[in-house]
Amino acid sequence: MIERPPRPRSSDATRAAILAAARTRFAADGYDRATIRAIAADARIDPAMVMRYFGSKEQLFAAAASVTEVDLRIPALAALPPDRIGAGVVAHFLARWEGDEALQVMLRSAATNETAAERARDAFAGQVAPAVAALHRDPAEARARAALVATQLIGLAMCRYVLRLPPVVEMDREELVARFGPLVQAVLT
Amino acid sequence: MIERPPRPRSSDATRAAILAAARTRFAADGYDRATIRAIAADARIDPAMVMRYFGSKEQLFAAAASVTEVDLRIPALAALPPDRIGAGVVAHFLARWEGDEALQVMLRSAATNETAAERARDAFAGQVAPAVAALHRDPAEARARAALVATQLIGLAMCRYVLRLPPVVEMDREELVARFGPLVQAVLT
DNA sequence: GTCTATAATTCGATAGAC
């Protein structure tokens, strides 16, 4: 084996490191304030490499918040106990919000980045709406109900993670489920 | 009267013009993307004048989204027909959201600007919480209920004005009141 | 009061050596 002084990293590992740093930065700062330089520093990588791997900041963002990443993984609602659907949805989303930065990336970036807003609409149309549609006969009504569910969850996320409204931050997950579950339940049934 | 070539404008009118342009820009673009240059261009004023009048971009933002401007003007809830409080609150907020840019300034900027987020918390603590408190004996319960109302309204605003979720955008005010009114009513009573 | 010129940064992106 010939030695290679700059110690080339594996391409996949580098890509993954950049993506992880990008998600964290985009989630914390939003699209505009998150800089390629800062992301590269977090990933302990030269800023030029970010460009080499992803082409542009916009493409990096798209990769960091891709539809696959914003997988809401909504459980089959019909499979839940009928009177616990609301609580199940809220508990599921709290776990998703706090376990995956991709959702906060979308939320914090959507305010100033149309790509992020579009991704939010895609996630709604592709995941929330279909899941709710299974519960209603009338498609128009299902669509409206799904939108109501979305406002509940987006409002909760905004108040808890972005605005950091004290009462919403202080509540633990259990209390949030107890308070929001019935509201979502009422919207869905 | 001696003529003054550069035609000095009245200080108040200039201030007002800058503030109006700033609110529009901050509301449309958020704090980061709204530039002093663009605000000055909208106000047909030299960018340097913005600095002269307000000192810095941060101070201009504070003035454009000051607590006085984010006056929610929540009506006395106890004065409403008891069974129409929810609908009244929703109708009131829709009118406020769409009639005053200051609220959208706050919402769109809060994602990346801590000053904006703080102002949102102030508006909640100073206006929403007290209004709701009048309806409940237990202060802790009133605080939690107020937070729930806030999530409803913030969620609605985010989906309608920022994410622009199609179903929420397409509904007219009347339908929104009909759908969200009962939810807010349930939270409040 | 108004505006020109510019300082001082910062950013995304590119070129090219190794």
Next chain:
DNA sequence: GTCTATCGAATTATAGAC
């Protein structure tokens, strides 16, 4: 694959002439 150097553009902010 990696990194240095840098370009060109955009931004906030300041200094000073008129």
